[in-house]
Each structure stands twice: as C-alpha cells, then as structure tokens.
Amino acid sequence: MEIRVLRYFLAVAQEESISAAAQLLHLSQPTLSRQLKELEEELGIILFIRGNRKISLTEEGVYLVNRAKEILSLVDKTTLNLKEAEVVSGDIYIGGGESKAMRLIAKISKEIMDEYPEVRIHLYSGNADELAEKLDNGLLDFGIVIDPSDKQKYDAIRLPDRDIWGLLMQDSSSLAKKDVIVSSDLKGLPLIVSRQTHVANELSNWLGNNLEQYNIVATYNLLYNASLLVSEGVGYALCLYGLINTTGESDLCFRPLEPSLEAKLTIVWKKNQIHSNAAKKFLESVRSNLKIE
Structure with a gap:
C-alpha cells in the first residue's frame, strides 16, 4: 500500500466523485480509477459503492479512511521534523485529559514558543485509553495521564499537581x-x-x-x-x-x-522514542520547571 495511493483514496472519499477527485489531484479519471481498483485488489475488499451521481464508502472504506488519516498524519509529521532537524522548529503533539496539570503544560508551551517562534503546539483532548492508542501509534509525542502508567511501555515524569x-x-x-x-x-x-x-x-x-x-x-x-x-x-x-x-x-x-x-499525574512518552529537536526542548523545559536533573 503506497502513501501516494492512500492520498488518492482520501481525495475520492472526500469528493465523493472520481472525476472531481481526479481534477483535484491533476490526474486523468481512468488513471485514478485504475489506482483505486488496484488498491481494492491489493486489500481484497471493496472500498466504494459506485452510484450514478456519487460514490460512497463501504464499512471497510470508512475504516480505511480513519486509518489513512492517522498514517498520513504520522508521515507528514515525520517528514516535517526531519526537514527541520537542524533547527528548533516544527510540531509538538501533546495529549491530555481535563486536569489542572494542563496549566503547567500551557506555561511550558509559552516558554518554548517565545524562545523558538517556529515551534507549533498541537493539543489533543481525550481520555487515557485514547491517549495510549495515539502514543503507541506515534501520533502524540507526549501524554498527560493519571498515574500509574505502563512503565514497560512508557518513560514518565511525575507532575506536582x-x-x-x-x-x-x-x-x-x-x-x-x-x-x-x-x-x-x-x-x-x-x-x-x-x-x-x-x-x-x-x-x-x-x-x-x-x-x-x-x-x-x-x-x-x-x-x-x-x-x-x-x-x-x-x-x-x-x-x-x-x-x-x-x-x-x-x-x-x-x-x-x-x-x-x-489522582497523581504524569507526563509520559514511548520508551526509546526518538524526539524531534522541538520535542527535546519541550522535555528539557519540563525537567527545568520541575527542577529535575
């Protein structure tokens, strides 16, 4: 399954029309139709229900849309951070539930963005189960969760709140x-x-x-x-x-x-995770604010 074809698939799902998607992608309609057919054959499933005026997704197609969005988000995030590896810039993805501890995260985010204006912070609000899934899939750099966390999967720093x-x-x-x-x-x-x-x-x-x-x-x-x-x-x-x-x-x-x-709170990240420069600076700032050597 090629990344390029996943982008084609998402365009068709969004436009609900192969002709409209082909125009958006600057492809011929037969070329796009062939790519989609080959994707269905590769996966062994039907992704679209083709009607007279528009096409709709099958249940399997809806599932692939959600997964394709996550895959492409991870690809785009990785590509951007690699391109900007020599400077402190790029995106930091942080997940957390509703907690007073998020005020500390907001304070640290402000410090990072003041010092490195090209850094962007993306917050995801969700519960611990959702955060764990996104951390495991590489869609979040850090998560703010209630202790105890899974110490076999994550490194962690206890927060004071x-x-x-x-x-x-x-x-x-x-x-x-x-x-x-x-x-x-x-x-x-x-x-x-x-x-x-x-x-x-x-x-x-x-x-x-x-x-x-x-x-x-x-x-x-x-x-x-x-x-x-x-x-x-x-x-x-x-x-x-x-x-x-x-x-x-x-x-x-x-x-x-x-x-x-x-509820004791911790900031967690995947063990052996290779952080971008921006994420490294964020982690350094967390340790500095908490006076951790």
Missing part, C-alpha cells in the same frame, strides 16, 4: 449541605462516571470493589458535557475538582470524597 475526586451535583441537592461525600451517600443515586478504564478501577477500589452495585446512568470522557447532564438533573457526576465552574451564578456545587481520593 494532584487532582481531587469528588461529586458534582446541583446546589439544591441535600448532599450539598455536607462537607464531604462518603461511599454510603452514593447508594441509590443516579451516577455519571468516567468511561476510562483506569478511572473505573480507581473508583471501584474506593467503593470497595463493588462499583457494579451502584446506579450508573451515564458515562463521559470529557467533563463539560457531563456537567450539563448534572445541571439538567440527570444525575450526579463523579469527577475531578476545579474543572467545572461552581461559583457565581452556577447552579452546581462540588464536594470531595472521604476518604480522599487523589
């Missing part, structure tokens, strides 16, 4: 009168929980390894949308402190869990 777990609720709830939330308070409540594997394990441990006995009515991967469910009275969200505004005119409030449940 710790996030506190608690319960996000309507301020009219009877539980809002309490200073802390204990596990017995959650019995029978409609709960909204993170869908991250690691988080589910941590919460299960805090609840005595019987999370399945609680009434989970919804899950989330980023908290803002979950907070809207809380505001509308769908349920109570188990989440981290400080990510949703609960002051001023907000109708929500947050109460920490007791005993306290903290």
